Amino acid sequence: MVMRRVVKLTAFGAPQVLSIVREALAPLAPGEVRVRQTAIGFNFIDIYQRKGVYPLPLPTGLGFEAAGVVDAVGSEVAGLRVGDRVAYMNAGVGAYADLRNVPADKLVTLPETITDAAAATLLFKGMTAQYLLRRTYPVQAGDLLLVHSAAGGVGQILTRWATALGAEVIGTTGSPHKHEAARAAGCVAVVDLNDPDWPEAFLTASGGRKARVVYDAVGKDTLIRSLDCAAPFGLVVCYGASSGKAPAVDPELLNKKGCLFLTRPSVFPHNADPATFRANAADLFDAIARGHVTVDIGGRFALDAIVEVHRAAEERRCSGALLITP
Ligand SMILES: NC(=O)c1ccc[n+]([C@@H]2O[C@H](COP(=O)([O-])OP(=O)(O)OC[C@H]3O[C@@H](n4cnc5c(N)ncnc54)[C@H](OP(=O)(O)O)[C@@H]3O)[C@@H](O)[C@H]2O)c1
Numbered sequence: 001m002v003m004r005r006v007v008k009l010t011a012f013g014a015p016q017v018l019s020i021v022r023e024a025l026a027p028l029a030p031g032e033v034r035v036r037q038t039a040i041g042f043n044f045i046d047i048y049q050r051k052g053v054y055p056l057p058l059p060t061g062l063g064f065e066a067a068g069v070v071d072a073v074g075s076e077v078a079g080l081r082v083g084d085r086v087a088y089m090n091a092g093v094g095a096y097a098d099l100r101n102v103p104a105d106k107l108v109t110l111p112e113t114i115t116d117a118a119a120a121t122l123l124f125k126g127m128t129a130q131y132l133l134r135r136t137y138p139v140q141a142g143d144l145l146l147v148h149s150a151a152g153g154v155g156q157i158l159t160r161w162a163t164a165l166g167a168e169v170i171g172t173t174g175s176p177h178k179h180e181a182a183r184a185a186g187c188v189a190v191v192d193l194n195d196p197d198w199p200e201a202f203l204t205a206s207g208g209r210k211a212r213v214v215y216d217a218v219g220k221d222t223l224i225r226s227l228d229c230a231a232p233f234g235l236v237v238c239y240g241a242s243s244g245k246a247p248a249v250d251p252e253l254l255n256k257k258g259c260l261f262l263t264r265p266s267v268f269p270h271n272a273d274p275a276t277f278r279a280n281a282a283d284l285f286d287a288i289a290r291g292h293v294t295v296d297i298g299g300r301f302a303l304d305a306i307v308e309v310h311r312a313a314e315e316r317r318c319s320g321a322l323l324i325t326p
Pocket of ligand 1: 042044266315
């Protein structure tokens with residue numbers, strides 16, 4: 001019997017509801033691979049699920065992304081061998097563990113140039129930046145973009161990659177001590193969200209120009225005023241709810257604010273098909289190889305410290321990506 005350590009959620013609530021249990025790992029099903037995980041990524045969606053904002057059937061595991069080494073291969077698996085280095089980001093919840101069975105078609109093989117730590121902190125967030133920059137709107141050189149939470153995990157990657165594509169990024173952060181991280185990621189100016197007139201501050205920083213695209217994952221606290229920062233016929237991308245669920249928007253308001261487009265996309269449908277997932281991952285790995293995407297690991301934690309990981313993220317203490325090691 002193969003035993004493992006895994007984080008379980010038996011009730012929704014504060015970070016303390018997370019506990020680590022030792023349990024037997026199920027035998028491999030056809031098409032599955034057992035991964036000995038060496039690096040696990042934290043994503044803000046893990047908080048929504050822990051709190052029950054996006055409710056999961058309980059008890060449940062948590063976490064969407066990890067990297068590691070193939071430890072055993074089930075039947076009906078082609079193209080993967082014991083010892084291969086792999087990563088995943090859309091195999092369902094349960095990545096907070098030292099060992100996990102994963103469907104082979106949800107795995108990508110890692111190039112030698114990408115460390116396990118980089119993969120586990122870049123894949124989910126990088127694939128998010130990938131569809132936001134390529135498909136939600138194909139970003140062009142010269143576009144002005146407003147990126148909220150520009151010092152955060154997705155925010156830094158989005159900013160770096162957009163800058164490499166020739167766009168000009170103005171970022172926001174929730175505190176002045178994060179400005180430097182946002183600037184280091186490529187922001188030409190950083191606006192403090194504590195400024196009650198932050199949309200005005202954005203327009204001052206841009207010289208009065210409005211953004212072709214506003215990327216808003218803050219939600220409740222910012223979405224309506226984000227509409228004031230988008231250029232006529234521009235796009236507002238509501239892709240998260242860090243401050244709480246975004247309010248409903250009357251279509252007439254989009255008309256008044258300049259015939260705006262509003263969308264609420266997700267990384268999962270963009271990567272549901274295995275061939276598309278691999279093609280998107282190849283695009284991300286290429287951007288990493290070119291130096292267009294790098295990761296800033298803002299905190300490293302042991303799996304045993306999972307409660308502290310959630311506290312640090314929820315209290316907005318961190319910038320960059322958080323890494324968990326089993
Ligand atoms: N739709 C998708 O496909 C998709 C995929 C991945 C992630 N996301 C979303 O993208 C966002 C960023 O994800 P991430 O994992 O990279 O997290 P993160 O940016 O590292 O952390 C979230 C950030 O939200 C900001 N924030 C604003 N109001 C907050 C509040 N009331 N409480 C806590 N944080 C608040 C904080 O930055 P400041 O303090 O600088 O404001 C914080 O650093 C999340 O909203 C996530 O759900 C969406």
